[in-house]
Amino acid sequence: MKEKKSFRVALLLSYLVLVAAGKGARTIQQWENTSQIPTYQQFKKTIMMEDGDIYDCIDVNLQPAFNHPLLKDHTIQMEPTSFPIGLNIKSSFPHVVSQAHLSIIECPRGMVPILRNGRRDQISAHFIDQAINKDAQLEEAGMKYFDDLYGVQATINVYEPKVKKDSGDLSQTGIQIDNGPKGHMDSINACYSVSPSFYGDTFARFHVGWRDGVQNKSCIDHDCPGFVQVSHNVGLGGRVKPVSVYNGPQYVIHILIFKDPKTHNWWLAYGKDKTPVGYWPSSLFTSLKDKGNFSYTGGRASGPTASSDSPQIGSGHFASEGYGKAAFIKDIQIIDNNNKLVTPNEEKAISGSSDLRKYTIGNYGVDDHGVHMYYGGPGNFV
Template sequence: MAPVRRPHGDPVPVYEDGSDNFTLEVIHGGDFVGSGCNRAYVHGTKVCFDDCDCDSWSALWLEDLIEDLGYETAGRIDVYWLLPGMQIDALSMVSKVKEGRSTIVQEAGIRYFDDLYGVRATVNVYEPKVKKDSKDLSQTGIQINNGPKDQIDSIVVCYSVAPGHGGDRFSRFHVVWNDGVRNMSCVDLNCPGFIQVSHNVGLGGRVQPVSVYNGPQYVINIFVFKDPKTNNWWLAYGEDKAVIGYWPSSLFTRLKDKGDFSFWGGNVYGPTASLDSPQMGSGHFPSEGYGKAAFMKNIQIVDGNNKLVTPNKNKDLIGTSDIRKYSVYGYKVDNHGMHIYYGGPGILV
């Protein structure tokens, strides 16, 4: 039986003991204010959907419910869930399923919404465990997007462990671009697109050294920025911001001018990333802190004045797709940018 939207003013249903039915409460149309444990969602409208069935319930029902509320799911709609009685800092993003690819995407990190002309971060490098024969991958990096959900242009710079792609379980450095309008994408130099001008960093090459749990810690510095004269997007690497190459603006439809969204943190992708989730970051929950949990620091953006600045903390959203497997901790903002610990053990919890 499909969930039933409760008319305004109708009584709350009473389910029999042992019933598999439940009520879903949706609060929409509001705004997030504050950050961390002080975050709140205000000015929202509450709508209830009764007679949801545990046996048939799926996150895919949410698309129908969102449309029932008058939203277009083809747009960029993010849906978050919270267990009854939990505080909003335990907010989790509903895992997204990419239709036709059977690819589960889970994440933990910072989502940011603003006009963006560049993004940077210092990334703590680990080698998260992904099963040898798995087609899943675990990656950490920075991402800048523009466009609605089904037509997103994006640039991703990351390290990842992907046995099904690289044939091993080492952390490797990658650059990825995508034009969602023309449905074109490419990783590293596997097709024309990214133009490498320096070979000091090997695309697809192994990242060494990597951090050791409760031992030495190592980082990489990543900076993606738009050249205001040519409109090309450049990649700089290392503390000295040495340029590695660029993405010509002609590759993109919606990123030609600017980005409107960025993500800093970890992702896991793959057909079994939900049921057999690999590790993210160090493979330990971020509450363990420095030397044991993966971190990202010095998170900054390039604004409309072409200045590298600290992001506006009122425009970010910190969270995880599954708080049982991955989480975010230690979020703070200072003159050097945003800083977080993130990651987790995945299914090994």
């Protein structure tokens, strides 16, 4: 019970949308009330996607990240100085899977796409105020890892788990890296999530998030300053598609988070080609400035009713159903102090579920290509 409680505390740090009734949550509420459709004086192009998302293309040097006081004199790093060693190792996964894609926005080079907040503007300020001030509940199924680390990579099977529309809950799967004392941990993460209460739809969307443990503030995408985007065509907050079909075609996303050994910034790269999306400047952090000491890779359900009336995680089916039916994560590797991708030490890895009646882990294993597992379940959807 004590172990479960401490794990939930760690998971709380990556609660990206509701942010669990703290200062970070009120930051999101303030954005809703004061900037319903944010505009930028320097944007040169506006793009509407087929699903209704609207992106503004703005100068890379004028993006929201640089409104952060710690980044006032920051010089943008347009690409990593180097990548981790060992990225060319091919997986031994026996099944053929296709790559899902993030939202691609045709912004000119030298600009970055910023999603307008119109999706969340559909939700009344009253509802948001109610949702963010409730005690957050958390459920999970995945792998936590305790050791000094300088990055994590994983290949993640993408589904659109069912989440009740007006619950305020979300279901997400991704990578999280933390460091710091309890209650003041620095944290970074990247994931896909489904959150109908906040986006007005049931689509899988790609997000990045971070937490400043000293200020006790959390942020998602570009909703507050911090994450520096360099990609001119990846739309944060946009749809991931296509998604996997139960007993049908399977799609994955490849996520790599790693620390630049020279600049010490934390980079996010996406896809088989490890295309840089952007980075969290090391100056944002205190405990995470040099390295992480905890990572989590897996799925979780978060929100006001995530335990009492739980959403699905993954495909919504138990791990025992296997390939094509249960969601999987494979090729989980960490980056060591030599900037090398290595297989996690089994003695420092713990896999499991917060509630085996709702979610399970199966076919968990370790090989030369990293950790692999099936995970997820129906929650209270039966």
